Amino acid sequence: MKKQLDFNKVLIIILAIVLSxxxxxxxxxxxxxxxxxRTEILSNVIGIPEEITLANYxxxxxxxxxxxxxxxxLIITVASVGLTVLxxxxxxxxxxxxxxxxSTFIYYFCGVTMLIPFQAIMIPLINVFGQLNLxxxxxxxxxxxxxxxxxxxxxxxxxMRSISTDLDDAANIDGxxxxxxxxxxxxxxxKPTTVTVIILNGMKIWxxxxxxxxxxxxxxxxTLPLELYSFFGEFTTQWELALTGLILAIIPVVLxxxxxQKYFIAGLSEGSLKM
Amino acid sequence: xxxxxxxxxxxxxxxxxxxxxxxxxIVLPFIYGxxxxxxxxxxxxxxxxxxxxxxxxxxxxxxxxxxNITFWFSIISVxxxxxxxxxxxxxxxxxxxxxxxxxxxxxxxxxxxxxxILGFIWQFIFIQAFxxxxxxxxxxxxxxxxxTSVSGFWALVIVFVWQMSGYVMLIYISFLTSISQxxxxxxxxxxxxxxxxxxxIKFPTxxxxxxxxxxxxxxxxxxxxxxxxxxxxxxxxxxxEMLAMNIYNTAFQEYSQGYAQTxxxxxxxxxxxxxxxxxxxxxxxxxxx
Numbered sequence: 001m002k003k004q005l006d007f008n009k010v011l012i013i014i015l016a017i018v019l020s021x022x023x024x025x026x027x028x029x030x031x032x033x034x035x036x037x038r039t040e041i042l043s044n045v046i047g048i049p050e051e052i053t054l055a056n057y058x059x060x061x062x063x064x065x066x067x068x069x070x071x072x073x074l075i076i077t078v079a080s081v082g083l084t085v086l087x088x089x090x091x092x093x094x095x096x097x098x099x100x101x102x103s104t105f106i107y108y109f110c111g112v113t114m115l116i117p118f119q120a121i122m123i124p125l126i127n128v129f130g131q132l133n134l135x136x137x138x139x140x141x142x143x144x145x146x147x148x149x150x151x152x153x154x155x156x157x158x159x160m161r162s163i164s165t166d167l168d169d170a171a172n173i174d175g176x177x178x179x180x181x182x183x184x185x186x187x188x189x190x191k192p193t194t195v196t197v198i199i200l201n202g203m204k205i206w207x208x209x210x211x212x213x214x215x216x217x218x219x220x221x222x223t224l225p226l227e228l229y230s231f232f233g234e235f236t237t238q239w240e241l242a243l244t245g246l247i248l249a250i251i252p253v254v255l256x257x258x259x260x261q262k263y264f265i266a267g268l269s270e271g272s273l274k275m
Numbered sequence: 276x277x278x279x280x281x282x283x284x285x286x287x288x289x290x291x292x293x294x295x296x297x298x299x300x301i302v303l304p305f306i307y308g309x310x311x312x313x314x315x316x317x318x319x320x321x322x323x324x325x326x327x328x329x330x331x332x333x334x335x336x337x338x339x340x341x342x343n344i345t346f347w348f349s350i351i352s353v354x355x356x357x358x359x360x361x362x363x364x365x366x367x368x369x370x371x372x373x374x375x376x377x378x379x380x381x382x383x384x385x386x387x388x389x390x391x392i393l394g395f396i397w398q399f400i401f402i403q404a405f406x407x408x409x410x411x412x413x414x415x416x417x418x419x420x421x422x423t424s425v426s427g428f429w430a431l432v433i434v435f436v437w438q439m440s441g442y443v444m445l446i447y448i449s450f451l452t453s454i455s456q457x458x459x460x461x462x463x464x465x466x467x468x469x470x471x472x473x474x475x476i477k478f479p480t481x482x483x484x485x486x487x488x489x490x491x492x493x494x495x496x497x498x499x500x501x502x503x504x505x506x507x508x509x510x511x512x513x514x515x516e517m518l519a520m521n522i523y524n525t526a527f528q529e530y531s532q533g534y535a536q537t538x539x540x541x542x543x544x545x546x547x548x549x550x551x552x553x554x555x556x557x558x559x560x561x562x563x564x
Contacts (some may be wrong), residue, residue, distance in 0.1 A: 008469075016366055016374070020381040023437075026396050027384070029404060045407040087292040094289040098282065105288065113301045115550055119522045120543035124304035124311055127318075136547055147523025149293045178285040207389025209501050210523070225391045229505075232395050243399060249392055257387050261380065264387075268442070269415050269449040272491060 028251070034244040041239045054242075060244035068220060069227030070252070076137055076216075076223060077206045080144035081198055089190055092156030093182050097168065107157065110150040118147070118210070126214050140215045144267045147211075148201040155271065159193040179190075192266075197237065199267035206253070224249055312540045316533035328537035336540060337513055341521040347429060348517060349496040351551045355436045356492045360443030361481065365473070368451045369445065379448070383441035390438070394505025397434045401506070424514035427507040431515065434502050439495060449478060450484040483557075490553040498548065518542060 033041050034056055036049045044050070060066075095103045129139045163186060171181045187194075209225045217226060228249050232242050257264055312328055314321040332338060363382045367375050385393060401420040409417030420426045454476065462476060500519040502511065509516030509524070516524070522542065526535035 012366070012369060013374070014369060016378055018459050019363075019366070020378055023381055024384070026437075030396050030399065033399075041403070045404050083292075087296070090289040092295040094286045098286050106294070110293075113297055114541070115547050116301060116305055117367040117539075117542055117546050119466060119498070119519050120539040120546075121301060121304040121308050122523075122538050123539065124307040125300065128299075128304055128307065142296060143300050149296060153293060178282065178289075182289070203387065209389065209391045209504075213363075214527075228395070229391055232505075233413045239399065239403065242395070243357070246392055246395055250388055253387055254384065255382070258380070260556055261376075265379070265383075265445065271451065272442070272446050272487065 005147075014025045027080075030246055033239070034247050037239060038238060038240045041243075055119060056240045056244040057248070060241045060248060064227050064231040064245045064248070065162045065222070066224075066227070066245075066248055069222055070226040072137065072204060072216070072221060074139055074210075076144070077181050077202055079141045080148065080205050083141070084145050084148040084152055084201055085194055085197055087145065088152035089156050089187060089194070090182065091149070092153050092160055093162055094178075095153070096157055096160035097165065100196040107153075112163055114150045114154075122210075122214065129215070135215050137216055137221055143211060143215065144201075144205050146210075148205070151271075152197045152201065155193050155197055156190060159190055163189055195263050196267040196270045199264055200271040283512040308536050309540060311533055312537040314533040315531075316536070317530045318532050324533070328534045331534065332537060332541065337516070338521055339519050340513070341516050343548060344428065344515065345497060345499075345518040348428065348435075348499070349493055350433055352435050352439070352496045353489055353492045355432070356439045356443050357485070357488050358424065358486060359436060361438040361447050361537060363444040364447030364451055365477070365480075368448060379444070382444055385438045386442045390499075390501025391505055393434055393438055395503045397430065398506060401430055418540050421507050424511060427510070430506055431499075431502055431517075432475060434506060435496065435499065436504070439492055443492060446488050446491070447481055450481045454480050486557045490549070493549065494546070497549075 008223075022105055029046070032048055033045070035052045035054070036044070037053050040049060091106075125143065126135070129135055129143070132139070134142065167268055168181050171185055176184070207225065207274055208223075209229065212223045213229070216222060222230070228245055231245055311321065313323055313325060315324045315327075327479075363378075367378050367382070370378065397419065405417040405420055409415065420430050458476065459472070462472060467475075498519055499517055500523065501518045503515070503517050507515040509520050518538075519542075522535050524540045525538065526532050
């Protein structure tokens with residue numbers, strides 16, 4: 001009995017190793033090819049580089065305006081996610097604590113807006129923001145917030161249910177205002193939900209291509225996926241630069257994920273279950 | 276609760292940012308969009324043309340074809356993603372310690388990275404690596420994957436499944452880990468084999484995860500754009516152009532914005548029906564339990 005169990009365990013582990021390596025193989029293939037010269041990529045796609053070429057990295061870094069793209073992505077993501085956290089936590093707080101028919105209506109209204117797919121409002125959205133002169137990074141940030149708040153209000157509202165109103169009342173007797181109570185007591189307690197909100201929205205906004213391509217597709221404003229896209233179109237004959245660009249774009253995300261893995265997994269599982 | 280000072284003022288102050296952004300970004304464009312769908316807008320001029328756009332939808336072969344592709348793509352991907360996601364979930368939860376964490380990370384990593392990057396990675400694989408394998412082995416199966424409508428379609432499925440399975444796995448894992456160890460131990464004592472364990476204990480526990488994962492995958496499959504753009508760009512001759520891309524191209528390449536908006540409204544109606552169905556099914560399941 002014991003022996004057979006061990007045999008099964010070994011089989012499962014071998015299967016797991018084979019599966020995980022083949023799952024990662026596409027990344028590995030791009031990685032090894034980023035160290036080859038252009039001619040070697042064409043003659044030897046699958047193999048390990050005969051000679052390691054590092055020149056692709058600085059060349060690609062400059063050619064794809066990496067710093068500018070990274071900076072724009074960072075500013076837009078941080079601003080959008082930060083304001084989404086603040087706005088949606090504030091809204092969920094008063095909606096939960098002031099339990100009126102109007103609050104219920106607003107809560108469901110947020111839910112209804114989640115039904116609307118992006119393609120159903122994409123054209124008028126661009127026209128409206130165009131007329132307001134907001135086809136720029138500020139406009140994109142406002143749009144990102146608009147697309148993120150509904151789900152975030154839902155997540156925060158769910159978390160508010162388990163925070164007793166006694167806390168509010170005690171602080172109120174001590175003379176604290178609603179605003180004080182929210183910022184000093186409630187917001188810190190909501191921290192686990194804030195992690196979920198940051199990760200769900202942060203990943204979506206950082207990786208987004210379609211919306212930024214309609215709003216900030218011009219020199220100096222492009223986000224990293226946009227820089228990568230225009231760069232890739234230009235350089236598909238120069239695979240060595242294109243592939244290195246992919247690796248450069250992947251590195252920050254993977255590093256962030258590995259260092260904060262615990263939060264990512266908790267946040268994503270939590271978020272998907274509550275959707 | 277009325278003894279709070281200025282409660283009403285705080286209420287509106289705290290709600291204002293959310294309400295204003297929702298109105299500006301979603302509600303206003305949505306209403307304007309419904310109006311636009313009854314016009315012949317080209318982005319610069321528009322005049323009211325009634326139901327003409329809606330009538331045109333039903334004779335637009337390219338649009339109907341894109342609905343057809345999106346439909347089949349969604350069905351096939353949803354099945355594959357959930358089978359693989361569940362299998363990964365079972366695999367990861369049957370292993371303990373650091374190796375389980377490593378596996379979970381590995382299977383999840385494609386989901387972390389945006390569709391544009393994933394699409395380009397596989398563009399290289401389908402174009403360069405596949406043709407290298409093809410010419411080395413002489414098997415024509417590996418030729419021109421992104422250049423024919425059938426293999427292009429399957430290329431989209433492969434990359435989407437690669438992207439989504441890890442996410443769905445997380446959902447299954449959170450249900451699988453909710454089975455208490457004592458249940459598993461006592462089942463083992465009773466001599467339950469691995470298959471019975473899966474079918475009678477694990478499967479019923481993860482059943483609620485099916486509804487969640489199914490619709491999560493479906494929504495993502497329906498709205499797919501990034502992979503479509505970077506892998507096949509709808510080609511050859513629009514044969515792999517999915518719904519989202521069809522709407523985009525109508526609006527921003529042909530500049531028939533009124534007509535594109537009509538497609539957008541129809542898209543909204545389809546998504547609403549699917550969501551209502553989902554809510555109905557998950558309510559029904561809760562009632563049954």
